[in-house]
Amino acid sequence: MASSQAKDKPRIVIVGGVAGGASAAARCRRLCESASITILERGPYISFANCGLPYYVGNVIKTKEDLLVASIGLFRNRLNVDVRLHQEVTKIDRENKTVVVTDLETKRSYQEKYDYLVLAPGAEPIRPKLEGINLEGVYSIRDIPDASHIKEWISKNDAKSVVVVGGGFIGLEMAENLSLLNLKVHVVEALPQxxxxxxPEMLPPLYRKMTEHGVDIIFHDGLKGIKKEESNTGKSNLRVITASGKSVVADMVILGIGVRPDTHLAKECGLQIGSLGGIAVDEHMKTSDDSIYAVGDAVEVEDFLFPGEKTLLALAGPANRQARIAVESILGRKDHTFRGVQGTFVCGAFGVAVAATGASEKKLQKRGWKQGREYETAVIHAGSHAGYYPNSKTVHLKLIFELKNGKILGAQAVGEEGIDKRIDCIAMAIQAGMTVMDLEEAELCYAPQFGSAKDPVNLAGMVASNILRGDVQQAHWLEHEEWLNDAVTNKEGEEKHILIDVRNPEEVEAEPVPHAQNIPLRDIRSQLEKVPKEKEIAVFCRSGQRSYLASRILSQLGYRVKNVSGGFLSYRDAKASSEISR
Incomplete structure (x- = not known):
């Protein structure tokens, strides 16, 4: 260490007091009673749950005090941490190891010395430079005051409608909570999902629920500008103009376009910034300055699945873990390193949860990976618990794995119940380097109200393992766009595939798939004359289970047959996502 002071009684200054900063202070005190620990927070609160802000807006969380994870008193009295609110760090002097601080209440400026500096500034909401972006009634949400201002605006202006720009975490959660306040919600999203x-094909169950709750979703159309105008009643409205020229009138606008790392301090003092725009750190969370560490949303970290590749991830869980590692490194514990992130998340809205871990197909395809060559997917639609126990809900689960060895690359799930625990299981399997065969054999909790003897995680592993073992050849709706577009013939009008629906006739009548020939599974052996051996056969049912059995029957009888992944349920959602993207 630089000096005996730094070694015996280190002065540790932490910039930012939310997830990463507060965790760093608490961990530091638990490891070192003699350290001088100071938190400099520019806002009026520390250690608050910013993930809970939308729910405070929607009155699910009743008071802002409920958002405080730990009080100032706890940090000061129990942990002996010097917490200073309304203190903005404006400059870092690396040579003299000082920070310049402005007290936002008194406007007084002063210097604070450090032996080690931990930067935890977080990320800032993106506010594009567009017409009307700073009008009254246009809000981003980053902290408790932002949420309070939104609540005040709704009350003061008797707001009845809102445009939410962006359909990520904040956009979805704000849409749900504003809907709970009986506002008419419009979501404007530049992407086709x-x-x-x-x-994209995983998300239609969410869209259906949002539509049921009266939410208007505008896809593939970004924000162009916002104008203020007077209504016939004399009330001011905001007119949101989209890139395509559409307009939506509302009482307020919420910007949920995304966030970017808050790196202005790091840039100004010459710290290395990564290629993605975040602060560059090593496995100990140390920056390019040996005395400065950085954690949380402001840093670039390694992708766990693809070592050597960097990524940005604005999630509270990784920020807390990074803070522990940074402080341990400062205090001499070098054996604990940050292993990277795999992007495990869950988001709930309108009674539906969407969750994922690891790589998506989009990410793999961006890397140049080809489905059926480097990777494959297993899609199931299974019950959240035993079907004979009341109120089982469908878990739509997609497992992505490497073909050469069965290594699990990622998973996504959507549904009303049991989504988080399935993705958590698979997230741990990825951390452990497991394969789909390990999922097949995983021993998981089972009681009828909680799961099934074959849990959806087991089932996904079994489907994937069947593919690896060659027990089944697989086809995909999105891979064969003609199936979604009601065309299964080539240019000469000849059938390219024979598409066989093995559901029962009453199911087909209720939910038909154009150009599919119906041969119920129960009749498949007795109606083989309807199945030409010279053609490639693709079979499907409602979810993929009965068609798997049909494919096993036909393949053993010498037919060239593929099971269409996910059956009719995947057809319905793939068709919906394909229509949105056009």
């Missing part, structure tokens, strides 16, 4: 970290 919400939740960009997900693969």
């Amino acid at each position: 919400l939740m960009p970290a997900m693969d």
Whole structure:
């Protein structure tokens, strides 16, 4: 260490007091009673749950005090941490190891010395330079005051409608909570899908629920500008103009376009910034300055699945873990390193949860990976618990794995119940380097109200393992766009595939798939004359289970047959996402 002071009684200054900063202070005190620990927070609160802000707006969380994870008194009295609110760090002097601080209440400026500096400034909401972006009634949400201002605006202006720009975490959660306040909600999204970290065909169950709750979703159309205008009643409205020229009139606008790392202090003092725009750190969370560490949303970290590649991830869980590692490194514990992130998340809105971990298909395809060559997917639609126990809900689960060895690359799930625990299981399997065969054999909790003897995680592993073992050849709706577009013939009008629906006739009548020939599974052996051996056969049912059995029957009888992944349920959602993207 630089001096005996730094070694015996280190002065540790932490910039930012939310997830990463507060965790760093608490961990530091638990490890070193003699350290001088100071938190400099520019806002009026520390250690608050910013993930809970939308729910405070929606009155699910009743008071702002409920958002405080730990009080100032706890930090000061129990942990002996010097917490200073309304203190903005304006400059870092690396040579003299000082920070310049402005007290935002008194406007007084002063210097604070450090032996080690931990930067935890977080990320700032993106506010594009567009017409009307700073009008009254246009809000981003980053902290408790932002949420309070939104609540005050709704009350003061008797707001009845809102445009939410962006369909990520904040956009979805704000849409749900504003809907709970009986506001008419319009979501404007520049992409052809919400939740960009997900693969698009997984999301139609969410869209259906949002539509049921009266939410208007505008896809593939970004924000162009906002104008203020007077209504016939004399009330001021905001007119949101989209890139395509559409306009939506509302009482307020919420910007949920995304966030960017808050790196202005790091840049100004010459710290290395990574290629993605975040602060560059090593496995100990140390920056390019040996005395400065950085954690949380402001840093670039390694992708766990693809070592050597960097990524940005604005999630509270990794920020807390990074803070522990940074402080341990400062205090001499070098054996604990940050292993990277795999992007495990869950988001709930309108009674539906969407969750994912690891790589998506979109990410793999961006890397040049080809489905059926480097990777494959297993899609199931299974019950959240035993079907004979009341109120089982469908878990739509997609497992992505490497073909050469069965290594699990990622998973996504959507549904009303049991989504988080399935993704958590698979997230741990990825951390452990497990394969789909390990999922097949995983021993998980089972009681009828909690799960099934074959849990959806087991089932996904079994489907994937069947593919690896060659027990089944697989086809995909999105891979064969003609199936979605009601065309299964080539240019000469000849059938390219024979598409066989093995559901029962009453199911087909209720939910038909154009150009599919119906041969119920129960009749498949007795109606083989309807199945030409010279053609490639593709079979499907409602979810993929009965068609798997049909494919096993036909393949053993010498037919060239593929099971269409996910059956009719995947057809319905793939068709919906395909129509949105056009």
